[in-house]
Amino acid sequence: MKRLIVLLVGLTLVVGACADGGDNASSLLDTVQARGTVLCGVNDVLPGFGIVDDAGNFGGFDVDLCRVVAAAVLGNANAVEFVPLTAGERFTALQSGEIDVLIRNTTWTATRDGQEGSTFLLTTFYDGQGVMVPEASDVTSIEDLADANICVLSGTTTELNLTSVFNSRGIPFNPVVYADNTGLRPAYEEGQCDAWTSDVSQLTAYKAAIEDEGGAAQRILSDVISKEPLGPVVLDGDSGWAQAVEWAIMATVQAWEFGITSGNVTGFPTDDDNVRRFLGQLDFEAGLGLPSDFAVQVISQVGNYEEIYNRHLVPIGLPLSGSPNDLWTNGGLMYVPPYR
Amino acid sequence: MTTSTDKRAADPRIAWYRNVRILRVVVQSVFVAAVFTLLFWLFNNLINNLDRLRIGTDFGFLGRSTGFQIPYDEGFDPRSPVRDMVLVGVKNTLLAGFFGILLATVLGVIIGVSRLSTNWLVAKLAAIYVETFRNIPPLIIIIFFGFAVFTYGPFPVLSNAAEIRFPGADRTGLILSNTVWGIPSFLAGPNIGVFWASMAVAVVAAAVAFGWRTRLHERTGAPERRARWSFGVFMVVALAGLVLGGDAFSISWPELSETRRRVVGGFRLNNGFISVTVALGLYTASHIAEIIRGSILAVPKGQSEAANAIALTGFQRYRYVLLPQAMRIAVPPIISQYLNLVKNTSLGVAVAYAEITNLTLTSIGNGRPAPQSILVLMGVYLMFSLTISFLLNIYNRRIQLVEH
Numbered sequence: 056m057k058r059l060i061v062l063l064v065g066l067t068l069v070v071g072a073c074a075d076g077g078d079n080a081s082s083l084l085d086t087v088q089a090r091g092t093v094l095c096g097v098n099d100v101l102p103g104f105g106i107v108d109d110a111g112n113f114g115g116f117d118v119d120l121c122r123v124v125a126a127a128v129l130g131n132a133n134a135v136e137f138v139p140l141t142a143g144e145r146f147t148a149l150q151s152g153e154i155d156v157l158i159r160n161t162t163w164t165a166t167r168d169g170q171e172g173s174t175f176l177l178t179t180f181y182d183g184q185g186v187m188v189p190e191a192s193d194v195t196s197i198e199d200l201a202d203a204n205i206c207v208l209s210g211t212t213t214e215l216n217l218t219s220v221f222n223s224r225g226i227p228f229n230p231v232v233y234a235d236n237t238g239l240r241p242a243y244e245e246g247q248c249d250a251w252t253s254d255v256s257q258l259t260a261y262k263a264a265i266e267d268e269g270g271a272a273q274r275i276l277s278d279v280i281s282k283e284p285l286g287p288v289v290l291d292g293d294s295g296w297a298q299a300v301e302w303a304i305m306a307t308v309q310a311w312e313f314g315i316t317s318g319n320v321t322g323f324p325t326d327d328d329n330v331r332r333f334l335g336q337l338d339f340e341a342g343l344g345l346p347s348d349f350a351v352q353v354i355s356q357v358g359n360y361e362e363i364y365n366r367h368l369v370p371i372g373l374p375l376s377g378s379p380n381d382l383w384t385n386g387g388l389m390y391v392p393p394y395r
Numbered sequence: 396m397t398t399s400t401d402k403r404a405a406d407p408r409i410a411w412y413r414n415v416r417i418l419r420v421v422v423q424s425v426f427v428a429a430v431f432t433l434l435f436w437l438f439n440n441l442i443n444n445l446d447r448l449r450i451g452t453d454f455g456f457l458g459r460s461t462g463f464q465i466p467y468d469e470g471f472d473p474r475s476p477v478r479d480m481v482l483v484g485v486k487n488t489l490l491a492g493f494f495g496i497l498l499a500t501v502l503g504v505i506i507g508v509s510r511l512s513t514n515w516l517v518a519k520l521a522a523i524y525v526e527t528f529r530n531i532p533p534l535i536i537i538i539f540f541g542f543a544v545f546t547y548g549p550f551p552v553l554s555n556a557a558e559i560r561f562p563g564a565d566r567t568g569l570i571l572s573n574t575v576w577g578i579p580s581f582l583a584g585p586n587i588g589v590f591w592a593s594m595a596v597a598v599v600a601a602a603v604a605f606g607w608r609t610r611l612h613e614r615t616g617a618p619e620r621r622a623r624w625s626f627g628v629f630m631v632v633a634l635a636g637l638v639l640g641g642d643a644f645s646i647s648w649p650e651l652s653e654t655r656r657r658v659v660g661g662f663r664l665n666n667g668f669i670s671v672t673v674a675l676g677l678y679t680a681s682h683i684a685e686i687i688r689g690s691i692l693a694v695p696k697g698q699s700e701a702a703n704a705i706a707l708t709g710f711q712r713y714r715y716v717l718l719p720q721a722m723r724i725a726v727p728p729i730i731s732q733y734l735n736l737v738k739n740t741s742l743g744v745a746v747a748y749a750e751i752t753n754l755t756l757t758s759i760g761n762g763r764p765a766p767q768s769i770l771v772l773m774g775v776y777l778m779f780s781l782t783i784s785f786l787l788n789i790y791n792r793r794i795q796l797v798e799h
C-alpha cells in the first residue's frame with residue numbers, strides 16, 4: 056500500500072508536471088523514441104505470460120509483446136524496462152505515467168475502458184474464467200462448491216465475476232483474497248481454499264507448475280463462467296502512441312498469416328506487393344510514426360504470433376490450434392486489418 | 396516583563412527590515428503562503444489530470460455497488476454500496492485493534508514489571524522477549540503467523556478440522572483449522588430485557604454505594620474502599636438479576652456445516668484476524684513493556700525506599716507507590732503505541748485480513764477512483780487516531796498531579 060501512496064503522489068507530480076501542456080502535448084511516441092526505452096507494465100509471477108526466472112530475466116507471452124513494441128518503435132527488442140505490477144496497482148501506474156503501456160493479462164471491460172482513463176487496443180489472447188480443484192476433490196461443477204472457500208486475486212475481473220455468477224446461481228461461498236499469486240498459491244495448495252478461480256490460461260499454467268513441482272494432481276472444471284479478452288492498454292487521449300503499439304502487435308499476426316517467421320524473414324521470397332509493403336520493401340508510408348522496416352524488426356527479433364505463442368503458452372499446456380487464438384483462416388479469432 | 400527585543404521593536408529609529416517583530420511576521424507569512432501555494436498547485440494538478448483522463452473527482456462511487464464479496468462476512472451483500480464496504484472494513488480494523496491493544500497492554504505490563512524482577516530467570520526471559528519482538532518488523536511477525544502458523548502450520552484443513560470438547564461438555568466447544576476457528580458465544584435469550592434492567596439497577600446501586608462510602612469517609616475518616624464496595628454491590632445485584640431473570644442468555648456452540656466447508660454458530664475467528672491481532676499484540680507488548688519499565692525506573696528511588704521503610708509488601712509497593720506515579724509518565728507514550736497498533740493493522744493485507752486498507756485497495760483495483768478512495772481511507776485512520784488520543788488524554792489528565 057506504500058507503493059500505492061507513492062503512485063498517488065506520482066499522479067499529482069509526474070503526470071502533473073507534463074499536464075500543463077495538456078492536449079497539444081507531443082505524443083508519447085516521441086517521448087519513448089527520445090528516451091530510448093519502453094516502460095512496460097507486466098506480471099512477474101504468472102508462468103507463461105509474465106514471470107521472472109532465477110536469473111532475474113522477464114519472460115512470457117505478455118513480456119514478448121512488450122519486446123515487440125520496443126522492436127517496432129525503437130528497432131531494439133531489448134530496449135524495454137519491465138515494471139512488475141500487481142493487479143490492483145496496474146491502472147494507477149498507467150495513469151501516473153509510471154509505464155507507457157500495460158501488457159499484463161488485463162481483461163478488456165467497459166468500466167476499465169471508460170473509468171480508468173485507459174484505452175484497450177486489441178485482444179491478444181481470448182480467455183475465459185474457470186475453476187480449479189485438487190484431483191482428489193469430489194467437486195465436478197461449480198454447483199458442488201456451496202459454502203466453499205474460493206481462492207481469488209483481488210482487484211481482478213475474476214473476483215467480480217465470481218461474486219456475480221455465484222450470487223446469481225444462489226451458491227454461497229467465501230472468497231479468500233490475496234493481492235498476488237505468491238500468497239494465493241500456498242493458500243490453495245495447503246487447503247485453505249477448496250477451489251481456485253482465475254482465467255483458464257492462468258489455472259493451466261499453475262496446474263502445470265504445481266504438478267511439475269511435485270504437488271498434488273489438479274483438475275480444471277469444464278465450466279467457463281466468463282469472457283476474458285486480454286490485451287495491451289495505453290492511456291486515453293494519445294492516439295499516436297496507441298496506433299503505434301496496436302500496429303506493432305498486429306504485425307505479429309499479419310506475419311503469421313503471410314507465413315513469415317523469424318527464421319525466414321530475411322530474404323523472404325515473394326513477389327506479392329502486400330508482403331513486400333509489409334516488409335518495408337516498397338516506397339510506402341502508412342503515417343503511423345513507425346520506421347518503414349518495423350515489421351521486419353519485430354519478426355526477426357521476437358517472432359510472429361504463432362512463434363511467441365508456441366514459445367510460452369504451448370509448454371504450459373495451452374494448445375494453439377483449435378483454440379479461439381488460432382488464425383481466422385484456421386477458424387480462430389485472430390484477424391487483423393490489412394497493412395496497406 | 397520587558398525583553399531587549401521588545402525595546403528594539405518599539406524603537407522608531409530601527410528600519411522595518413531590521414525590525415525583528417516585523418521580520419518574524421513577514422517570514423512566517425511567506426512560509427504559510429508557500430505551503431498553501433504548493434498544496435494548491437498539487438491539488439490543481441491532480442484535478443486537471445483526472446479531468447484530462449476523464450476520471451471523476453467526485454465521491455459518487457461511495458453510493459454505487461461494491462461488486463465483490465467480503466471474506467468471512469456472509470451477511471455482506473456484494474450489491475450494497477461502497478460505503479457499507481467501508482463500514483465493514485472499519486469494523487474489522489477496530490476488532491483487530493481492540494483485541495490487539497488488550498493483548499499488548501496485559502502482556503506489556505506483565506513483561507515490563509517482570510524485567511525489573513529480582514528473580515534472575517524472570518528478568519532475563521522478559522528481556523529476551525522484549526529484545527526479540529522489538530527488533531522484528533511487525534509485517535514479518537504477521538507473515539510468520541499467517542504463513543508459518545496457519546498456511547503451512549500444524550492446523551488441519553477445515554473439512555478435517557479438530558473438533559474439541561471441553562471437559563464435561565456434551566458437544567464441540569472449539570473448532571480449530573487452518574482457516575477458521577470457532578469458539579462458543581453468548582446469544583441474547585428470551586429474558587434479555589430482565590438482564591439489561593438488572594444491569595441498570597446494579598449500576599445505580601454501585602453509584603449509591605460509591606457516594607455512601609465517600610460520605611462515610613469524609614464524616615468518620617473510615618477507609619474509603621469505594622472501588623471494592625461499588626464493585627461488590629454491582630456484582631451482587633447483577634448476579635441476582637441474572638439468576639432471577641433466567642434464560643437471559645443462551646450459548647451458541649460452533650459446529651461444522653453439513654458441507655464441512657464452513658463453521659456455523661459460535662464466534663468465528665479467521666486466520667487473518669488471529670494473525671494480525673496476535674502478531675501486533677506481541678509486537679506492541681514489547682514496546683509497552685519498555686515504557687512501563689522506564690516509567691517505573693523514573694520514579695525517584697526514595698519513593699521505593701520509603702515504601703520499604705514503612706514495611707509495604709512488594710505488591711503494595713507497586714500498587715500504591717510505584718505504579719500510580721509511573722502511570723503518569725507512561726500514559727503519553729503508551730497512547731502513541733496504541734495509535735501505532737491500530738495503524739499497523741493495515742499490514743493485514745499481507746495475510747488477506749479484510750480490514751479497511753485491504754478492502755480499499757481491492758475496491759481501487761476493481762475500478763473505484765484511487766485519490767478519493769485513499770482520502771476516505773486517510774479520513775478513517777485520522778478518526779481512529781483522534782478518538783483514541785482524545786479518550787486517553789482524558790484519562791491522562793485525570794491521573795496527572797493536581798496542584799491545589
